Amino acid sequence: MLRYAEVLLDVANRRLDQSYHYLIPEHLSLKIGMRVLVNLQNRKVQGLVVGLTSDLPEELERTPLKPVLEIIDEHSLVPPDLIELAHWLAKTTLCSMAQSLHTVWPLLKGKMEKRLFLLASPKDSDVQTLRWLNEEAFRGIEVLARTRNNEISRNLFIKRAHISEETVEMLIQQGMIREGYRFISVGVGQRRETKVHRPQEYSERTFALSAEQEAAVSAVMTSLRVGLCETILLHGVTGSGKTEVYRELIAQVLSRGGDAILLVPEISLTAQVARYFQAQFGENVIILHSGLRAKEKIQAWEEILKGTKRIVIGARSAVFAPLANLQLIILDEEHDGAYKQDENPKYHARDVARKRMEQVGGVVLLGSATPSLEAYAAAKAGKIRLLTMSRRIGHSQLPPVEIVDMRKELMQGNRSIFSKVLQQKLRERLELGEQAMLFLNRRGYSTFVVCRECGYVVSCPNCDVTLTYHSQGQSMRCHYCDHQEQPPLTCPKCGSRYIRFFGQGTQRVEEELQVLLPETSILRLDFDTTRNREAHTMILESFRRQKASILVGTQMMAKGLDFPNVTLVGVIAADQTLNMPDFRAKERTFQLLTQVAGRAGRSEKAGEVIIQTYTPGDSAIEKASHHDYEGFFWEEIRYRKGRKYPPFTHIIRVLLLHDKEERVILGANSLGTCLNERMRDPKFGNTDLDILGPAQAVLARLKNQWRWQISVRGIYLEELREFLHQGIRDFFKTSASNGIILNIEVDPLTN
Numbered sequence: 001m002l003r004y005a006e007v008l009l010d011v012a013n014r015r016l017d018q019s020y021h022y023l024i025p026e027h028l029s030l031k032i033g034m035r036v037l038v039n040l041q042n043r044k045v046q047g048l049v050v051g052l053t054s055d056l057p058e059e060l061e062r063t064p065l066k067p068v069l070e071i072i073d074e075h076s077l078v079p080p081d082l083i084e085l086a087h088w089l090a091k092t093t094l095c096s097m098a099q100s101l102h103t104v105w106p107l108l109k110g111k112m113e114k115r116l117f118l119l120a121s122p123k124d125s126d127v128q129t130l131r132w133l134n135e136e137a138f139r140g141i142e143v144l145a146r147t148r149n150n151e152i153s154r155n156l157f158i159k160r161a162h163i164s165e166e167t168v169e170m171l172i173q174q175g176m177i178r179e180g181y182r183f184i185s186v187g188v189g190q191r192r193e194t195k196v197h198r199p200q201e202y203s204e205r206t207f208a209l210s211a212e213q214e215a216a217v218s219a220v221m222t223s224l225r226v227g228l229c230e231t232i233l234l235h236g237v238t239g240s241g242k243t244e245v246y247r248e249l250i251a252q253v254l255s256r257g258g259d260a261i262l263l264v265p266e267i268s269l270t271a272q273v274a275r276y277f278q279a280q281f282g283e284n285v286i287i288l289h290s291g292l293r294a295k296e297k298i299q300a301w302e303e304i305l306k307g308t309k310r311i312v313i314g315a316r317s318a319v320f321a322p323l324a325n326l327q328l329i330i331l332d333e334e335h336d337g338a339y340k341q342d343e344n345p346k347y348h349a350r351d352v353a354r355k356r357m358e359q360v361g362g363v364v365l366l367g368s369a370t371p372s373l374e375a376y377a378a379a380k381a382g383k384i385r386l387l388t389m390s391r392r393i394g395h396s397q398l399p400p401v402e403i404v405d406m407r408k409e410l411m412q413g414n415r416s417i418f419s420k421v422l423q424q425k426l427r428e429r430l431e432l433g434e435q436a437m438l439f440l441n442r443r444g445y446s447t448f449v450v451c452r453e454c455g456y457v458v459s460c461p462n463c464d465v466t467l468t469y470h471s472q473g474q475s476m477r478c479h480y481c482d483h484q485e486q487p488p489l490t491c492p493k494c495g496s497r498y499i500r501f502f503g504q505g506t507q508r509v510e511e512e513l514q515v516l517l518p519e520t521s522i523l524r525l526d527f528d529t530t531r532n533r534e535a536h537t538m539i540l541e542s543f544r545r546q547k548a549s550i551l552v553g554t555q556m557m558a559k560g561l562d563f564p565n566v567t568l569v570g571v572i573a574a575d576q577t578l579n580m581p582d583f584r585a586k587e588r589t590f591q592l593l594t595q596v597a598g599r600a601g602r603s604e605k606a607g608e609v610i611i612q613t614y615t616p617g618d619s620a621i622e623k624a625s626h627h628d629y630e631g632f633f634w635e636e637i638r639y640r641k642g643r644k645y646p647p648f649t650h651i652i653r654v655l656l657l658h659d660k661e662e663r664v665i666l667g668a669n670s671l672g673t674c675l676n677e678r679m680r681d682p683k684f685g686n687t688d689l690d691i692l693g694p695a696q697a698v699l700a701r702l703k704n705q706w707r708w709q710i711s712v713r714g715i716y717l718e719e720l721r722e723f724l725h726q727g728i729r730d731f732f733k734t735s736a737s738n739g740i741i742l743n744i745e746v747d748p749l750t751n
């Protein structure tokens with residue numbers, strides 16, 4: 001007998017970020033996902049039933065429980081599979097159920113609104129006297145008396161009825177009206193409909209699939225038909241036609257009545273990809289990502305729930321799209337770090353996709369030319385299936401890559417950003433009417449401003465990072481908190497006039513390039529030129545239409561672009577990502593270089609790649625220059641194994657934040673002690689857990705908060721979670737935890 005309901009309350013209010021238990025009265029037949037009315041601290045509030053149970057948690061056994069008051073709507077609002085998903089998300093990412101439910105079902109978003117309630121009646125004698133004393137106040141009451149339920153939002157009252165703040169206050173004081181709050185939910189009306197789709201045929205392709213594409217498609221379809229709930233990794237070199245594979249798979253899934261989600265790593269890529277798919281699937285396609293306006297998002301959701309949209313294309317958050325007949329989720333560029341959300345809930349879209357497909361017996365397809373080490377290792381270990389496409393489409397070949405040692409260039413007197421050979425190749429290619437892409441893993445004009453006499457570097461007053469100089473607007477900016485200031489004319493520390501703008505940003509590359517090739521038209525694609533939503537698409541479109549010969553850009557240029565006329569790719573400085581204090585630095589560098597190199601020579605015209613570097617001997621650079629994924633993988637996996645890094649272990653990182661440095665250090669040490677003591681617990685005694693830290697975080701201060709961290713590493717994630725759970729509970733009993741904010745992340749992708 002299910003006697004208790006677990007109810008998530010008033011989800012708009014952050015402080016009530018948890019669920020409560022209520023008794024189920026006999027006359028109510030509750031279902032998971034229904035909205036109900038319950039009592040909370042003498043208020044009637046709205047809640048969502050997220051669980052039904054016959055036993056109470058131990059700590060509640062002796063507390064008297066209140067009953068559920070009434071059911072707001074007959075049918076479950078949130079489908080049970082999505083509630084289950086939310087529970088899973090809360091548990092695996094260590095966030096609250098409310099946070100998790102908001103992510104899974106963003107339609108629940110609502111707000112608390114200040115409202116005015118009428119207590120008096122316009123006929124009362126003291127109200128009638130107001131008519132002569134205060135005409136405005138009287139008018140206010142009359143308005144109010146005509147509203148439904150005699151209540152109105154305070155804002156509307158003041159704006160629409162032109163009643164002043166003072167008058168409102170006066171009426172409240174006189175006891176004629178009362179002020180209160182009400183939860184106004186936005187767009188919760190739509191329920192999911194389960195339509196049965198008739199098989200449909202779609203327009204024919206203009207070309208036949210290659211043998212490798214054919215094999216990949218039939219492998220995935222076989223799994224689907226047999227009902228094998230699988231994750232499949234499609235490792236296809238750049239230009240091997242993965243997008244076509246996705247398109248064919250989606251067509252086949254649709255024709256058997258299923259729905260599909262295609263994820264791309266960045267919002268900016270969705271429009272481009274969606275256009276490609278709309279060409280075949282038309283109205284069935286819808287775009288979904290966090291960049292949409294609230295209203296657009298609600299509309300998109302409602303269309304999906306109605307069953308009129310069957311293919312969702314979007315960034316990370318689209319993995320939650322509530323399609324009714326979901327059978328396939330594809331993650332393109334699977335290795336991309338953008339699939340991990342860095343705020344609560346800190347989920348990885350890959351894991352969510354897997355969980356959803358487990359629920360319905362569908363397939364997750366991970367596609368990449370440079371799979372993440374985690375995915376490839378899982379494939380090699382036989383945990384997931386591996387499909388390979390090792391050749392480019394048609395006669396196109398992977399381009400030859402030349403590595404240029406920039407130290408030698410400098411010794412030979414070349415102080416330019418561009419090596420002699422890159423300059424020469426650029427001229428050659430442009431003469432032939434072909435296009436080039438120059439890649440720089442940075443944004444802004446120069447990374448930092450430094451005093452050449454005393455070495456002082458201008459940094460952000462709120463964060464522990466150097467400010468970036470932008471020649472546009474001549475300002476220095478913090479890329480974390482957006483602090484801006486003028487660049488100094490003299491050194492703030494020693495007064496010297498020898499201030500130098502250091503480093504190479506995309507703007508500087510563009511400017512130097514223009515000096516080198518004055519006749520050439522150049523486009524730039526980076527954070528600054530794409531702040532507005534349409535700019536990204538416009539820049540890429542004009543490059544595609546060959547309005548410019550050279551595209552200069554940052555890593556956002558490395559992803560999934562297919563320009564047949566691009567035959568030369570230059571990497572300005574390969575070392576950038578290599579020097580990051582992170583065990584994934586090599587993997588990132590390899591992926592980035594391989595992906596960028598893959599933009600060259602994708603159709604009939606052969607391409608070539610120049611990589612400039614100060615560390616030409618580095619193996620990640622060398623392996624990338626040979627398009628040697630396999631070789632890189634084995635070398636890197638050996639290193640990870642030796643150092644006990646993922647994928648051989650899992651890491652949970654606890655970041656401690658406080659605005660006083662000594663407090664955060666105290667807290668970090670105390671947490672360290674608690675964890676070390678927990679280690680003596682016989683339960684964890686024999687397990688292979690390592691506590692790393694406490695240590696100052698790489699970013700020691702951000703937005704005025706000091707940051708320290710402790711990581712715990714272990715082989716079994718479940719055990720690791722349990723260990724931290726207990727350690728953190730101990731920590732919160734110590735006084736050192738006062739005022740400390742904890743930020744916990746499972747398997748973080750950055751240090």
Ligand SMILES: Nc1ncnc2c1ncn2[C@@H]1O[C@H](COP(=O)(O)OP(=O)(O)OP(=O)(O)O)[C@@H](O)[C@H]1O
Nearest residue numbers: 207208209210238239240241242243244393560562
């Ligand atoms: N079977 C085919 N016949 C002819 N052309 C094809 C075929 N399949 C794909 N193409 C074309 O080949 C080009 C490369 O395909 P696509 O962009 O899908 O590669 P990709 O594997 O996604 O590469 P990347 O990983 O670099 O993004 C595209 O222009 C695509 O239209």
Ligand SMILES: [Zn+2]
Nearest residue numbers: 451454491494
């Ligand atoms: Zn100085």
Ligand SMILES: [Zn+2]
Nearest residue numbers: 460463478481
């Ligand atoms: Zn800052």
